[in-house]
Amino acid sequence: MSDSREVHEHIPEALLRRLERVERAYGRLQRTNRLLLIGLAVLLGTAAATVVTLALRLPPAPGEVVQARSFALRDAKGRLRGVFGMATNGASQLVLQDESGHARLRLIVLGDGSPGLTLIDQKGRSRAALGLLPDETITLAFADRQGISRAALGLTARQAASLALADSDGVTRAGMGVAADGKSTVTSLNGERGSGGSGGVGSLRV
Template sequence: MSTEQRLSRLERSVRTWRLVGIGLAAFLVTAVLMAAAGSRGDVRARSFILEDANGKTRAMLGMSKSGLGLALYDKNGKNRALLALAGAGPMLTLADENGEHRAMLAITEDGPALGLSDENGKHRVALFVTEDGPALGLLDEKENSRAGLVVLKDGPTLGLFDENGKITWKGQFSI
């Protein structure tokens, strides 16, 4: 497999991770709307809302069109953690105190994926394991791939990209 094919596969994985993030955002909106529609002490077949002593939602377990999810909220009402089962498989997201998603772990159609984002919610690190092997992508503040490493049966390949996604350096190594 050529270096270009390896790097193309890594970029496809990054795009898949972005779609996972969009799906998660849609699920979160549904979960928040379901939580807001409930009243104190609700226990229903489709959702369970846990409130603190002040009546603030702190946890919500519910169903949506896309699947099942458990959302955990901090004392300020910000969603800080979500465990969801939808689409290709389970997904866990962790958010900072501002509600920005900073870490996502998911099982995708291609295999497990881990994504890390900066304080602005921009994807910066993507790690995947596919049937062909593991891949690591490092992205800039504009979410453009700047470095990629894939390890396949015939050896590892490292690629570096400029701000336009053009390969500036590539190397394949034998183990």
């Protein structure tokens, strides 16, 4: 105790009063912090209750599946730009159109399950088509500006590959193929045929 009195005797009176004011201010700060914590807890509780109430009042979430026979896609000017729906023959198809209303792309699945993709020019002619038949034969065909098929690349269910080339009248002028066993053939318009073993290529006359 004597040591404590000696220490206080050496502390200036002004400094002691300042320390007392700091201690009183610190006590008020602690009480204020407790009040703030209580108020924050009440506020959070009220906010949580409000969120729960709003969640209960919100309408139910929309269904994940929208069902219809067809859908129409329109641009900002109201022009029809696409149609997705069922055709009268039982095929499902997606048709996308340009700004003039011309169909430019058609994706279709026929009633027998055969899928196909067609690219269409501005005049409505099919210029390229990719199709897969039920027997797993797949064909890629190209047409000219008149809509005449000029080239066709195919792969049969027996794994035979073929390429056919036609003139502007649609008459096949040349063709080549590779069978599943690796034998290749090349055929010209006049019926001459060259054949070879695996990897061989015959003569081609156009």
